[in-house]
Amino acid sequence: GNVAHNVTFSDLNTNGSQNVTGNWTVGANGRVTVSNITPSPTGTPLAFQFYLDGNGNGAELGIDTSQVSAGTAYAQTSGNINAGNYAIGAFGFFLDSTVANQLDPWSAAGPLTITGTSLNGFTDYNASGTLTNNATLTGTIDAANGQVAINGLDVNNTSPDSYGFYPVDGNRTLLIEFDGNQLGIAFLETVTP
Numbered sequence: 001g002n003v004a005h006n007v008t009f010s011d012l013n014t015n016g017s018q019n020v021t022g023n024w025t026v027g028a029n030g031r032v033t034v035s036n037i038t039p040s041p042t043g044t045p046l047a048f049q050f051y052l053d054g055n056g057n058g059a060e061l062g063i064d065t066s067q068v069s070a071g072t073a074y075a076q077t078s079g080n081i082n083a084g085n086y087a088i089g090a091f092g093f094f095l096d097s098t099v100a101n102q103l104d105p106w107s108a109a110g111p112l113t114i115t116g117t118s119l120n121g122f123t124d125y126n127a128s129g130t131l132t133n134n135a136t137l138t139g140t141i142d143a144a145n146g147q148v149a150i151n152g153l154d155v156n157n158t159s160p161d162s163y164g165f166y167p168v169d170g171n172r173t174l175l176i177e178f179d180g181n182q183l184g185i186a187f188l189e190t191v192t193p
Contacts, residue, residue, distance in 0.1 A: 001023070001024050001025075002021065002022070002023060002024075003020070003021060003022040003023060003024055003034055003037065004019070004020070004021050004022075005019070005020065006018070006019050006020075007019075007020050007037075008164040008176045008178050009040075009041045009178075010176050010177055010178050010183060010184075011041065011183070012103075012183070013041065014041035015177075015178045015179060015180040016178050017164055017178065018039065020037050020038060020039065020040075021036075021037070021038060022034055022035060022036045022037035022038065022045070022046075023035055023036050030051065030052065031049055031050070031051060032049065032050040032051075032052060032058075033047065033048070033049050033050075033063075034047065034048045034049075034050065035047040035048075040066070040067075042066035042067065043066075044064060044065065044066040045064065046062070046064050046066070046067060047062070047063045047064040048060055048061065048062055048063060048069070049061045049063050050073055052073075056074060056075035056077075057072065057073065057074055057075070058072070058073040058074075059071075059072060059073065060072070060073045074168040074169075074172070074174075075168075076166065076167065076168055076169075077168070077169045077170075078167045078168070078169045078170050079167055080143065080167055080170075081114060081141055081143070081148075081165060081167055081173050081188070082114070082170050082190075083114050083115055083116065084113070084114060084190055084191075085111065085112075085113050085190070085191040085193070086111070086112050086113070086114060086121075086188045086189060086190055086191055087109070087110070087111055087112075087188070087189050087191050088108070088109065088110060088111075088112050088121070088123065088137070088186055088187070088188055089108075089109045089186065089187045089189075090107065090108045090109070090123070090153055090175075090184060090185065090186035090187070091105070091106065091107040091108070091184070091185060092105070092106055092107075092153075092177065092182055092183040092184035092185060093105055093106070093182060093183045094106055094127070094154065094155060094156050094181075094182040094183075095156070095182065096128075103183075104127070104128040105128060106125070106126060106127045106128070106153070106154075106155065106182075106184075107125075107126045108123035108124065108125045108126070108135070108137075108152075108153055109123055109124055110122050110123030110124055110135075110137065111191065112137055112188075114141065117140050117141045117142070117143070118138075118139070118140060118141075119137070119138065119139035119140065119141060119148065119150065120137070120138055120139075121137045122134045122135060122136055122137055122152075123135050123137050123152065123153070125152070125153070125155075127155045135152055136151075136152050137150065137151070137152035137153070138150075138151045138152060138160075139151060139152075139160060140160075141165075146164055146165055146166075147162055147163065147164055147165065148162075148163045148164075148165050148175060149161070149162055149163075150163055150175075150186075153184060153186070154181055154182055154184075156181070156182065157181045157182070161177055161179050161181050161182070161184065162177065162178055162179040163175040163176060163177050163178065163184070163186065164176050164178055170190070171189060171190040172187070172188065172189050172190070173187070173188040174186075174187055174188075175187070175188070
């Protein structure tokens with residue numbers, strides 16, 4: 001079959017969203033191959049393999065010569081981030097300004113609340129091994145453009161960072177940073193009291 005959708009790319013050279021096209025096939029062993037994804041940030045068509053679990057989830061692996069990726073895949077059943085209480089897990093890399101071309105890891109986890117277009121909470125934030133407990137997390141949601149501005153996940157930037165968001169269902173949402181300030185991925189999951 002054919003693939004046509006909007007994809008957010010985020011690496012050291014390319015940041016932003018664009019519409020892509022490609023093809024998919026399913027092998028006898030259940031392996032789904034998605035190939036010839038263009039345009040791509042590298043100029044070389046991208047290709048991926050998925051192993052699906054039959055329940056709307058799967059594992060992904062990048063299989064072309066220009067990128068290395070792996071992750072979890074979900075069947076999308078919702079297009080909204082709903083109001084409520086969430087847990088956030090996030091990680092990525094920021095450019096260390098004291099060492100040329102050095103990428104340093106960061107990670108964060110904590111509770112947050114979404115009310116209307118506002119996001120508020122805190123995380124325990126780890127930047128290259130330096131832990132900050134109860135780091136304030138704030139943000140705004142632009143549902144019309146599928147973007148979230150988040151402040152509190154970047155030690156080098158006091159302004160909010162821009163993330164594209166991809167709701168999986170009414171309880172889970174994936175976010176990918178696309179502003180070029182750093183590399184970041186986050187996952188929101190509903191917390192049930």
